[in-house]
Amino acid sequence: MEEPLLRIEGLRTHFFTSEGVLKAVDGVDLSVPAGKTVCLVGESGCGKSVTARSILQLVDKPGRIVGGSIRWNGATELATLDPAGEELRRVRGGEIGMIFQEPMASLSPMYTVGAQLSQALRLHRDLTKQEAREEGVALLRKVGIPNAEQRYDTYPFQLSGGMCQRVMIAIALCCDPALLIADEPTTALDVTTQARILDLMMDLRAQNDMAILFITHDLGVVAEVADEVAVMYLGRIVEHGTVEQIFSDPRHPYTRALLRSIPELRGSGARRRLTAIRGMVPSLRQVPAGCSFHTRCDHAVEGLCEVTPPPLRKYGEAHVASCHLDEVPAAPAAPAAPVLQVTERVAAETAAEPLLRVEGLAKHYPIGGGLFRKPSGVVRAVDGVDLTILPGQTVGLVGESGCGKTTLGRCVARLADPTAGRILYRTEQGDEVDLATVTGARLKDFRRQIRVIFQDPFSSLNPRMTLQQIVGEPLRTHGIASGGELRDRVADMLTRVGLRPEYMQRYPHAFSGGQRQRVNIARALITGPRLVVADEPVSALDVSVRAQILNLLTDLQEELGLTYLFISHDLSVVEHISDRVTVMYLGKVVEDADTADLYRQPRHPYTEALMHAVPVPDPARRRERHAFEIADDLPDPAAPPPGCRFHTRCAHVRAELCRTDVPELREYGERRSAACHHAAGLTLAGVGSVAREPQVDGRMAGRDA
Amino acid sequence: MLRYIGRRVLILIPTLAAISIVTFVVIQLPPGDYLTTLTAQRASQGDGVPTGEIARLTERYGLDKPVIVQYWQWISAILFHGDFGESFDYARPVSALLAERLPLTIALSLVTLVFIWAVSFPIGVYSAIRQYSVGDYTFTFFGYLGLAVPNFLIALVLMWVGLQFFDLNAGGILSPEYRDAPWSLAKLGDLAAHLWIPIVIWGTAGTAGNIRVLRANLLDELRKPYVVAARARGMPERKMTIMYPVRVAMNPFFSTIGWVLPGLIAADAITSKVLNLQTTGPLMLRALLAQDMYLAGAILLISAVLVVLGTLVSDIALGWLDPRVRLRY
Structure with a gap:
């Protein structure tokens, strides 16, 4: 067999x-054979990143390579x-070039991206400053950065996450x-940017x-890019094969468990566990x-x-x-995991009075401004x-970073004061209150009824x-309970x-991300809220x-009769809840x-683009989404384009109206609306057309039977 | 950058005005006015104040006029004539008293600041990069010692050491024989021999604090992804450390200028007393004890102005050093 570009054997890195x-x-x-893409897959804490970092000896103390060989280029x-x-x-x-998970943090904020790029160039190549600059600009252009000449002199914090990742790629390339190591390069990015x-x-x-060598926890991404896949669990490779073998x-x-837990776009609209x-x-x-793996395996043989x-x-x-399973010919039928348990939900009563009605809500942030300065503009977030x-429904609020969905959520929870508009909330007594005007002690009462679950489980817990203190705090501040009752x-x-x-007496650092998010949920629900804003x-x-938490949210909703405003940039997640x-x-x-209508056939080109940015966990259908690609980053929110705000990126843009008139x-049709001049004339692609479920079943049936 | 500086300077004006008002209020706080204090003082010593003198002072400070006029007379005298009023304790103009002491105080402060930087920077970087090494622990130990031991105690110890081992009378700033002598190389040498003691004493606490801050900051920065990323693109370790993490971790050096200066000017009266240094510290102490309000007020005003100016300097330095400060605000 031909000697691969990189051959790791018996690598052991211990801390x-x-x-x-x-x-x-x-x-x-x-x-890793030359010219191929190998994906290393597994959950957090399985040793994927450490493996990648070991290759270039980038493991921080107290970690150390204690055994094995990493042969590069056969020599x-x-x-x-x-x-x-x-x-x-x-x-x-x-x-060997390398890119990382957090593009923004992987660039030093003290230097322009050009300075860092040219420095990397001059480390390995004999270039003058001027040559390095020209080469750097050319590289930035190559990785698809518009206005490369100007962007060369900007600082990383002036660029978006996606742009920073492009700069990182330019530096790595x-x-x-001969080899690019990509350590979760898209995990921190929006789905559209990821695509x-x-x-x-x-x-x-x-x-x-x-x-x-592509490291990720997301099998959807794997299906998009991989030639070969290695699945890693607790420091070992547990399965290795071509991408077709792994997926089929x-x-x-x-x-198999990893494959099952991907929230796929199904287009059926039914909520499903x-x-x-x-x-x-x-x-x-x-x-x-x-x-x-036996502690979590459904088929473990005692x-x-x-x-x-x-x-x-x-x-x-x-x-x-x-795996031992094939040694035991007739594996005792393991208590079949509730595979694909479908909880169809009848959409909540349409006749019911809405719990929340937001009308004409606006939140504007001034740019700059201070004691001696006028604001130089305004961001209409x-x-x-x-x-x-x-009541009892979940409304999913979707969009890319910077589209204002989080701001909207915060206004609803009155964590931000809206600039204009009304937030009509129906109290338990049945009358509507405009939350935008409520202040002081009355607002405090509503804070008990409307609660927020925050995004980052690591920084949102003290x-x-x-x-006990974290979860019990709302009870104490609202004077609901104390002492033994609080406990x-x-x-x-x-x-x-x-x-x-x-676990009540433990501190957050003792818990994993998922567990912390459970704490976050507990803190939100402890006051018995009626509306939960999940950001x-x-x-x-x-x-x-992710699957566990989504299921938990669904269960709690049914148990406690909650209403959710669910904010996300990922349409595949939103569909499930x-x-x-x-x-x-x-x-x-x-x-x-x-939900069902939207996924079956979107009416707005932006929805279509978002939908098709979600990676499809099927290697046979990779690159299908190319037809729906949208270009560039979000325009500057301080100066939105005239006419339809989406026209600069729209694949269906037309000469008339789009550039001039605001739609x-x-x-x-019934209970659906869209803001597009040509919505009636466009036939946009949803995801309902190709039914994926039978395939999933078939794939799993092999061994679960 | 120019606009940034311009804005910061504009903000200074109301800040300084506010400071002067507060200082004036402090001067006015003791019961009675300057004149009654003076008369009482003289009376207790057995002699009265001549009527002409009373009339002159009343006119001078506008004591028979409303408070707002008094404030204006006080502040305009300072602004336009550099006249801070008179110290009844010393019976001399406050400005003359300050002229004797301020230059030395400011010089000592600046040299101390340089000393703090020169010592704490390399040690801080070393401690962070070699975390938990013997050297790190040693510096940490001495750092805590420097923070914990009161300055005057170190002063006493150093004076004893100077006297015992170097035959040096550490008190004052010059040996008696040079005190009135013209400037010469020998006098300069003598000055240096005396100067290092207050510098080291005032420097220890600041140095220890700075080392801790730099070490903690640099440790945080060293764990940032951009450090690994820089390593991964093949940068030599030393160059990488200086260029990337150290540069970010240096910010507190500059942001503390603002309070290092005035701290040294006003606060360390005891050490100055112990070392017999003619700085403004002991002057301030005595002025407060004797209720010599124009003198105390003047020192208070100058310290406050120095805080504001120091903050301005550190803001400009930060803006120059850190693009995030420069471009985001």
Whole structure:
């Protein structure tokens, strides 16, 4: 066999902490052939990033490579090179480029992007400053940055996340590396930006004949880009094969569980429980004996899986998995996991009085301004939005970053004061109150009824407070309960969100992202709210944990009769939880419809673009979405384009009206409206056309039967 | 950048006006006015104040006029004539008293600031990069010691050390034989021999604080993704550290200029007393004890103005150093 570009054998990277040795990477074999894309998949905490960083010896203390070999180009042994030595530095950046998860934070804020780019160029190539500048501008152009000449002299914080990731790619590619290591390069980005970055990477790969080691937790992305897939769990590769093998014939229960937990776009409109993987990745301090996955596996064979580590079995050309299941011919029918449990929900009574009616809501932020300055402009973050939420319903609010959906959510919860408009909230007594005008003690009363779940589970919990204090705080500030009663209520709420009450005295740092988000939910629900504003509650979470949290939100809604305003940039997530969906673009509503109708056939080109930006977890259909690509980033919200705000990026833009006249939100059929001049004449592609469910069933049926 | 500075300077004007008003209120706070205090003082010493003198002072400070006029007379004298009033305790103009002491005080403050930077910068960087090494622990230990021990105690110890081992009378700023001598190399040497003691004393606390801040900041920065990213593109470690994380971590150095200066001018009266240094600290202490309000007010005003000016300097320095400050505000 031809020697691959990169061959990792028996790699072991351990962290020597005061609590013992953590075996983050424990015997990984992985090869990256020249010109191919290899995806390394797994949940957070499985050792994917550490594996990637080990290749260039970028693991921070107290981590250290303790064994194995990393053979580069058939010749150089990277694992044993001096980490500060000349030889390794030549490989870093020169032969292997790397990009990271948080593009904005991966660039120093103190230097312009051009300075950092030209510096990288001059490290490995003998260029004068002027040559480096020309080369740098050319690179920026190559990675699709408009106005490269001007952007060269901007600072990273003046660019969007997607632009920063393009700059990172330019830096990584500046010396024509043979391998690009991409560590979750799109996880922190919007779906639309993700789609464009993935396309860029694939194009550059083809142009430069470069191999990519792509690390991600998202199998949808894997299906888009991968040639080969390696699934990693607790420091080991548990399955490896070509992308077709992994998606059509997954052998390891972990791979299959991951595949099942992707929230797919289905277009059926029915709300459905997602299949989540039980529990969470165990701590590296207590790696289960035997097969490390047996604690979460639905098929674990007693007396075997928890005792003997499974051997690597070959299932065909280049397809291996380490699982005991095929050793036991007639696997005892494991208690079949409730696969694809569908909870069809009848859309809430249309006759019911709405719980919340937002009318003409606007929120404008001045730009700049101060004691001696006039504001230099105004950002119309929310610009005349109407929204209606019926009791017991979930309304999904969708759009890219910067389109004003979070601001709208904050206005509804009165965390921000609206500039204009009315927020009519129906109280339990049945009368409507305009929340926009309520202040002081009365507002406090409504704060009990309208609660918010925040996006970032890591920064939205005070690290110096115990769970009891965090979850109990609203009870105390509203004078609802104290002392023993407070403790009982907190314990009860923790149980409801799936946390053990014994955790009450612990601090947030002891919990994983998913668990913290449960705490966040508990804090929101403890006051017995009627309306919950969930602001991107799952975007910071892994796919598998995302499914758990979405299911939890659905369960709680049914149990407690909650009404949700669910904010997200990801239409695939929204479909699973919403009854109605409202799409926002640059502060305005562009489409509003029942979930099923919207997904079956969108009426606004923006909705269509958002829908098709979601990666489809089916390698056979990769690049299908290319037809629906939208260009560029969001326009400057301080100076929105005239006419239809979307016309600068619209694939269906026409000469008449679009560029000059602002489209009104018009009714199209029953309970749906769109703000597009040509909505009636356009036939936009939804996702209902190709039914995916039978395939999913078939794929899973193989072993679950 | 120019507009940024211009705006900051504009904001200074109302701030300074507010400061002067507060200072004037402080001067007015003791019961009775300057004149009654003076008369009482003289009376207790057995002699009265001549009527002509009373009339002159009443006219001078506008004591028979409304408060607002008094304020205007006080502040306009300062602004247009550099006249801060008279110290009845010393029976001399306040400006003359300050002229004796301010230059030394400011010079000492500036040298101390430079000392703090020169010492804390390398140590802070070292402590962060070699976290938990023997050197880090050693510096940390001495840092805490410097923070925890009161300055006057260090002063006493250093004076004892100077006397015991170097045969040096550490008090004052010059040895008695040079005090009135013309400037010469020998006098300069003597000055240096005396100067280092107050500088080290005042410097220790500031240095210790700065080391801790720089170390903590740099540790945070070293864990930022851009450090790994820079390493991953093959930058040499030393160059990378200086260029990226250290540059960000340096901000507190500049943002503290604002309170290092006035702190040294007003606060450390005890150390100055112990070391017999003719700075404004002891002057302020005595003025407060004797209710010599024009003198105290003048020092208060100057300290406050220095805080404001120091903040301006640090803001401009930050704006120059950090594009986020420059471009975002």
